[in-house]
Amino acid sequence: MRPVGAVSHARGRMVVVSKPLTSVADHRARVAGLVGVMPVVDLPVADCLGLVLAADLVAPIPLPPFDNSAMDGYAVRAADLASVPVVLPVADDIPAGKTSLVPLEPGTAQRIMTGAPVPPGADAVVQVEWTDGGTSTVRVDRGVAVGQNVRLAADDVAAGATVLTAGTPLGPAQLGLAAALGFAVLPVRRRPRVLVLSTGSELVSPGTELLPGQIYESNGVMLAAAVREAGGEAELLRFVPDDVAAFHAAVGARLAEFDLLLTSGGVSAGAYEVVKDAFTGRGVEFTKVAMQPGGPQGAGRYQGVAVATLPGNPVSAQVSFEVFVRPALRAALGFAQVERPTALARLSAGLTSPAGRTQFRRGKYDPVSGQVVTPVGGPGSHLLSALAVSDCLIEVPEDVTELAEGAEVLVRFL
Structure with a gap:
C-alpha cells in the first residue's frame, strides 16, 4: 500500500492525515x-450457452448411432457393380428417419437419402449423380468400393467415451454435441x-x-x-x-x-x-x-x-x-480463465501517467499495422465516448510515469 494525503481538522488547524493506498x-x-x-444446477441444453460444464459428459450412445448414408443415392453391394453400366431393380425406398429396414438382396438396390440407415446386406452407397435416378429400376454408370459413402456407427464417438470434461465452456458446438448424444439437460454452474x-x-x-x-x-x-x-x-x-x-x-x-x-x-x-x-x-x-x-x-x-x-x-x-x-x-461461473485476453503492443503516441498508480487508458488496437495501439481520448473518468469506441484498455504500471511513442505496453481486449 502507498500513502495518500487526506485532510482533517484539529484545534483549528488543517492537518494532513496519511492513509494507505490499496x-x-x-x-x-x-x-x-x-x-x-x-452451485451446480441442471439446465435445459438450450439455456446453457456461455456457461461452464460442471461434470464430465460421457456418451450414452455412439455417434453416429447406426451406419448411415453420406449421400443421396442407392444402397448396393459393391460386388454387384463390378461391371458397369448395370441395371438393378430398386427393391425399397429408405428416407431419413425410417426405422424398419428390409435386408438388401444380391443383385438389387434400395434408394436411400442422406442420413438414412444403410440396410443389412448393403456395403456401399452409389451417389445419385452416377445413376439415371430411376425408381423401379436404376442404371448405375460407375462402380463404388466397399464402404464408400457410408458413415459407420461410432465413427465419431464411441459409447462410453468422455466427450467433454468438467470445466468446459459451453458454446454452440458443445451444445450441439450434447444434444446429438441425447442430453436434454446439462449440469452447469448457475x-x-x-x-x-x-x-x-x-x-x-x-x-x-x-x-x-x-x-x-x-x-x-x-x-x-x-x-x-x-x-x-x-x-x-x-x-x-x-x-x-x-x-x-x-x-x-x-x-x-x-x-x-x-x-x-x-x-x-x-x-x-x-x-x-x-x-x-x-x-x-x-x-x-x-x-x-x-x-x-x-x-x-x-x-x-x-x-x-x-x-x-x-x-x-x-x-x-x-x-x-x-x-x-x-x-x-467456473471458468478457469477469468481474465480478458491480453497482448503486447506498441504505442502509436506517447502518454503520461500519475506516479504510484496503475493507469488504464482506452485504446484502439491495430494488429494489421504491426500490433500498434492508439490511445483514445484522455485519462479523464468522464470521457465515456472514448470508452465506447475503444476495443482495449492500455495498462500502464504504477512505477511508470511516461511512455514514448513506440513503447511496448500491455493491452487488455474488451
Whole structure:
C-alpha cells in the first residue's frame, strides 16, 4: 500500500492525515474472495450457452448411432457393380428417419437419402449423380468400393467415451454435441444473480426532459449489460436518492435474492456519499485503490450478501468492473480463465501517467499495422465516448510515469 494525503481538522488547524493506498492486486483478490463458486444446477441444453460444464459428459450412445448414408443415392453391394453400366431393380425406398429396414438382396438396390440407415446386406452407397435416378429400376454408370459413402456407427464417438470434461465452456458446438448424444439437460454452474444499484438524486430516466442540475442515468444500464456479458443475471434498481434511510429501504427488501450487490457512486470523500454512509461499519470496507481511473472502491458483505461498490464517474465504474468484478463473476461461473485476453503492443503516441498508480487508458488496437495501439481520448473518468469506441484498455504500471511513442505496453481486449 502507498500513502495518500487526506485532510482533517484539529484545534483549528488543517492537518494532513496519511492513509494507505490499496494495490490493484489486493483489491482484486478481496472482491474475488467475496463471490464464491456458484452451485451446480441442471439446465435445459438450450439455456446453457456461455456457461461452464460442471461434470464430465460421457456418451450414452455412439455417434453416429447406426451406419448411415453420406449421400443421396442407392444402397448396393459393391460386388454387384463390378461391371458397369448395370441395371438393378430398386427393391425399397429408405428416407431419413425410417426405422424398419428390409435386408438388401444380391443383385438389387434400395434408394436411400442422406442420413438414412444403410440396410443389412448393403456395403456401399452409389451417389445419385452416377445413376439415371430411376425408381423401379436404376442404371448405375460407375462402380463404388466397399464402404464408400457410408458413415459407420461410432465413427465419431464411441459409447462410453468422455466427450467433454468438467470445466468446459459451453458454446454452440458443445451444445450441439450434447444434444446429438441425447442430453436434454446439462449440469452447469448457475449464473450469479447481481442487483445493480444506481444512486444519486440528480439521476433521471433517459427519454425525459432534463432540469438544471440533472443528468441521465447511464451507469446502471452499462453495468447491468456488463454483468450479462460476463455471464451473470442482472436486475437494475434505479434512482435511489442520496438518503441513507431510502437506500436501506430500497436495498434491504430485495438483497436476499441476489449473490452480489453492485453499486456505482456515493463512495468518495465528499458529502452526500450515500453508499459509503449506508455501509460504513456494516461489513463493507472502503478504500482508495492505486489506479486511475477508479480510485475510490468498497467491498465486503452486508446481511450475508457480497457487495462491491464502484465510483460514480462512468469510465471509472466500467473500468473498475473490468478490473475487479468481471474476473470474480467468471470465477463464480467456473471458468478457469477469468481474465480478458491480453497482448503486447506498441504505442502509436506517447502518454503520461500519475506516479504510484496503475493507469488504464482506452485504446484502439491495430494488429494489421504491426500490433500498434492508439490511445483514445484522455485519462479523464468522464470521457465515456472514448470508452465506447475503444476495443482495449492500455495498462500502464504504477512505477511508470511516461511512455514514448513506440513503447511496448500491455493491452487488455474488451
